[in-house]
Amino acid sequence: MKTEETMLDVASSADSLGKRAPDPSRILDVGFGFWSSKVLLTAVELKVFTTLSDRAMTGEALGAAIGLHPRGIYDFLDALVALKFLDREGTGANGQYRNTIATTTFLDEQQPGYIGGILEMTNDRLFKFWSDLGPALKTGEPQNEVKHSKTSMFEALYADSARLEQFIGAMTGISRGNFQAFAAKFDFAPYETLCDVGGASGLLSQLVAKQHPYMHCLTFDLPPVAPIAKKAIEKEGLSDRIQVVSGDFFADSLPKADVITMGMILHDWNLEKKKHLILQAYEALPENGALVAIENLIDDDRRKNAFGLLMSLNMLIEFGDAFDFTGADFWSWCQEAGFRRYEVLHLAGPCSAAIAYK
Structure with a gap:
């Protein structure tokens, strides 16, 4: 609680001086960058984008197709949605996952542009x-x-x-x-x-x-x-x-x-x-x-x-x-x-x- 009050005091002081308080977001994004990197690399390893190809699949169906334990399916796939490597229509068990235009083009190994x-x-x-x-x-x-x-x-x-x-x-x-x-x-x-x-x-x-x-x-x-x-x-x-x-x-x-x-x-x-x-x-x-x-x-x-x-x-x-x-x-x-x-x-x-x- 004390830390939160201190941060608010810093922000208030900065505002009163007409300056924006320093933002740590960039530091945290880069410092934890290996998290998002490993999610993408693992998706390629597990052939998520090749398995989806040009179709839509539920999380359960896609998880079963690539051999995922139920615990990680939605965190993993929704992380890929948040990182803009997958699109999703709907939510929860009824949600349908699709490749984005970029992942269809570059990460489906059946496509000529595969990288x-x-x-x-x-x-x-x-x-x-x-x-x-x-x-x-x-x-x-x-x-x-x-x-x-x-x-x-x-x-x-x-x-x-x-x-x-x-x-x-x-x-x-x-x-x-x-x-x-x-x-x-x-x-x-x-x-x-x-x-x-x-x-x-x-x-x-x-x-x-x-x-x-x-x-x-x-x-x-x-x-x-x-x-x-x-x-x-x-x-x-x-x-x-x-x-x-x-x-x-x-x-x-x-x-x-x-x-x-x-x-x-x-x-x-x-x-x-x-x-x-x-x-x-x-x-x-x-x-x-x-x-x-x-x-x-x-x-x-x-x-x-x-x-x-x-x-x-x-x-x-x-x-x-x-x-x-x-x-x-x-x-x-x-x-x-x-x-x-x-x-x-x-x-x-x-x-x-x-x-x-x-």
Whole structure:
């Protein structure tokens, strides 16, 4: 009671001075943010949105379909309603739950726009690793599987074909919108060939080839990725215009092309390796060729793109010395390599294309 009176006194004093009392809502929202995060991630894990698809279900029916104990059904589903991931008509036992337009589009795994793969991976791996952000900040060391097995994330990933396919599927889902925006916004008119470095499933090459019929593309990645890429490219009927090439971008020269793209590649590495890849690209490009780094580019003043900054912390947890960067950082490294001009092309949400011209 005393605490309540004290808070009222503070508010009254602030009002009398013509000022609004400080509001702790933002602090509490962020501090307890992991609650809502885990609700969404668990909903994806339990296939709530895929189970609903384009139909409505009662809480009891949906709970039974995904194997929930009766105690948690309505708290869980109504939390998803309050968080605006589900719609509901009616209340209680007669209430009917439906997907929202967004969850139908992006979280029903039967839909082409599905991005739940990255959320599945976040739930399986990153959620628990982020509990060790403090040790990561104090030691500068990764806090993922390498902490226990001493095997790097990529070594473990490429040694397990099932995990590799899951990872590539997750990256494909989260990258599709950004790559589609790049294919639509970048001026490809002066160019004929593109090499996507670290191309994974070949998604960027597929989208560029579809948007620009005169472009011939090449997707470049490690040998274990080749069967996955070839399968995806064949499915789209683009095998005659997209070549799959295997190699190691730290051991081999990059294939020559008019445009070299790196989608979410540079942020995986430390400064020395970033500069190595940029120099490799410079040597593989012709005069007037373009290097494109598609990243959650941090704004130069480091005040606005919170997602880019959080992604950089994720790189600390995953790799230790890897980090995300600003456009100004990228341009300084590109100037060292010999590039003559630079621009930033915003794509979607927090993602942009940093472009350097030779």
